[in-house]
Amino acid sequence: MTEQELLRRESLHKLRETGIDPYPAEMFEVTAFAADIVANYREEVLEDGTKNRLNYQEVALAGRIMATREAGKAMFMNLQDSSGRIQLYLRREEVSPGEDTVLWDQVVKKLLDLGDYVGIKGFAFKTKTGEVSVHVQEFKFLSKSLRPLPIVKRDAEGNVFDAFTDPEQRYRMRYVDLTVNPEVREIFLKRSKMIKTIRAYLDELGLLEVETPILQPIHGGAAARPFKTHHNALDMPLFLRIANELYLKRLIVGGFDGVYELGKMFRNEGMDRTHNPEFSMLEFYVAYKDYFWLMDVTEQMFERIARALSADGGTKILSGDTEIEFAGPYRRLTMYDAIKEYTGLAVETATEEQLRAYCLVQGIEIDPTMGKAKLIDEIFGEKVEHHLIQPTFLIDYPVEMSPLTKKHRSKPGLVERFELFVNGKEVGNAYSELNDPIDQRERFKDQLELAARGDEEAMVMDEDFLRALEYGMPPTAGIGFGIDRLAMLFTGQRSIQEVLFFPQMKPEKTV
RNA sequence: AGGCUCGUAGCUCAAUCGGUGGCAGCACCGGCCUUUUAAGCCGGGGGAUGAGGGUUCGAGUCCCUCCGGGCCUACCA
Incomplete structure (x- = not known):
């Protein structure tokens, strides 16, 4: 096992010690999807400059954590669900209110790994940079991921970094391919x-x-x-x-x-x-x-x-x-007309011998068992087919x-x-x-x-x-x-x- | 089936003519930061170079065999 896999198994045990079930049985009711919130969230700016959030004020989403950005006592994450991605915003004082900061310092910051499935509840808002996000009020592990995902990054210009491109791996582990490659x-x-x-x-x-x-x-x-x-x-x-x-x-x-x-x-x-x-x-x-x-x-x-x-x-x-x-x-084109158009050859009236001679000159591979029809088919495949766009x-x-x-x-x-x-x-x-x-x-x-x-x-x-x-x-x-x-x-x-x-x-x- | 080509860390990639595998980026670990977004800053760990054999003082690099992939050809309504 690799270093990262061992660490994740360790996180798994620590989660259990903390009393958190990494693989809970009960359903998590999803009420919203990332892409819908991003597309449809609305807010209005009041006269005094304060903002009034108009919708998605009680949402529950579930998906994989695909990125985390710690910022002191706050944290941003990207949550990916079946519809797309949305940014999450968490604050220590809300995750771990008061003196006991275990949930924040240990669970969220240490035991949560990229690729883990989580369920969150909270409300939609816009950050000061204008990104529609969900302010998380409740946070729940839904499934722990024990292997590091080859997460692909993109910058604002759409440049891709650390692409997961090896076809062998992509086909063998299509589940990973589908997770990290939206296209x-x-x-x-x-x-x-x-x-x-x-x-x-x-x-x-x-x-x-x-x-x-x-x-x-x-x-x-x-x-x-x-x-x-x-x-x-x-x-x-x-x-x-x-x-x-x-x-x-x-x-x-x-x-x-x-x-x-x-x-x-x-x-x-x-x-x-x-x-x-x-x-x-x-x-x-x-x-x-x-x-x-x-x-x-x-x-x-x-x-x-x-x-x-x-x-x-x-x-x-x-x-x-x-x-x-x-x-x-x-376009409707007869086979004979098609060959005539692209080769000038009148196969309709040509003899088998003439076709055979043509193939020889043109370097089309044939064998003696081929009859006239088969020869025509070969000529078509070689000379015409690729033109039919x-x-x-x-x-x-x-x-x-x-x-x-x-x-x-x-x-x-x-x-x-x-x-x-x-x-x-x-x-x-x-x-x-x-x-x-x-x-x-x-x-x-x-x-x-x-x-x-x-x-x-x-x-x-x-x-x-x-x-x-x-x-x-x-x-x-x-x-x-x-x-x-x-x-x-x-x-x-x-x-x-x-x-x-x-x-x-x-x-x-x-x- | 044949030809060409590729296989280096979890991912993407370096490594001159054969001369100690890289402070590489991301990911990972420790630390800092209350609005970040490829976050940033400081510090750290991680590799039997697909497998086996050979040549050589010395092989990721050259040779052979094998495994797996890709492209092309052949096959294929």
Whole structure:
């Protein structure tokens, strides 16, 4: 244990000896929050110059002590609660009236440490420097902190001192990060608000929020390596879901007009700035709609999120150095037109060989198993994707890449699919869902062939899903959004770890 | 998985070419101060430099292995 930890444990014992319970059981009734008092405290100056305090004259606050400034027989502290910080003012003669000054000299000045939770009662006032503060009349320990917090300081100009910045420590001890870094807290508040906005919007559309299995006997609906586990009682393998698409469609078959699920997906793949092994997805499926309808809905949903999260209620969000306009309509660009625009290449009429030659010249990595559709996808990823900064619907993909998507109503060889790109990254993927069971079986067979050729991403046949389609699924539009990536986008973060409370990490040696 | 890079006190950081780890700031301990706010002033303590090995008269610094992090690449709808 470090010197400071030993001292705090000593303080703990002394508190108990003094008859103070450092961890009292009874509730402390909070009647006010720091930020509210700071924002709303009012006083008037009378004609004779004296001040009349108008509100917050009997308040009870609770939180952590984040700074103390002793000034002789008076003392200032900063109290941090869930709303923010406020200055406290204490005087010896009030804490320890009369001869017995133990409470002041020993308890408040010595045994109280930064990070301790306290409850205080008192009244709001303004100091002579004009800072709204609480004059403390009663003081109570609520919980003793036994480790020194890496408290971050800021001066009047906003300069930060002693920042707590080491990402490893911040992620491993997110509780500390959240305590000392208010901007981190702000990111997660925004994330929560974003999800709340999404739910409210989908509920308004009349969709039903549902839950589908996370443990699945067949991992379908996407192309990714799953986490595998084992059920003991049934003695069978189970997979953590990589997607929930096929289950949500089964619910559409079952007669729900619209369903959505917000939940975790699990993919046993590499980790980087935009990938965490478990991540959150929103998927929703609506009967009798098509992908054009989904584009309109997406625009409206994103505009709402932007209004909810932007500082001014507007539709623009600053992500890094780029201002992104979320008010619709967004540009709608076919995949072929997009490639033509950014490369001059006419992929529509090009042969597989010509595409292969182009990739070779451009230094785009390819391998012999790739068909035309895959080559187009590679060219797009390499040459186009990073240009799509403002929200753009990329529409109409080659059929080979989209085994669950309905064939295009008028363009042979394509499917009714779009992906939404913002800030150079894909954030959503949508289809007019394939509901022809015969076609779907053929597509699965094509996937099996791809798998046989060595494509590890190929989807597996799901006979029960086909059976469901054979019973009949209405025409349906469906879309999936990566919630974490949306959170990154709307909070301007570069790393997925900054929008996950507890990103995946290797274990520590010792704690 | 590969490449690069980082790991020094509770936090943020110094340490020349390999030459005794810093009166460093904050935090901590003792003292002073009845309106301070990165409070201030006086005094003080705190480190097996991520772990292990090697080279050297001498290693925080160079080499190797391991652990953990970051960035990039690969993988990944």
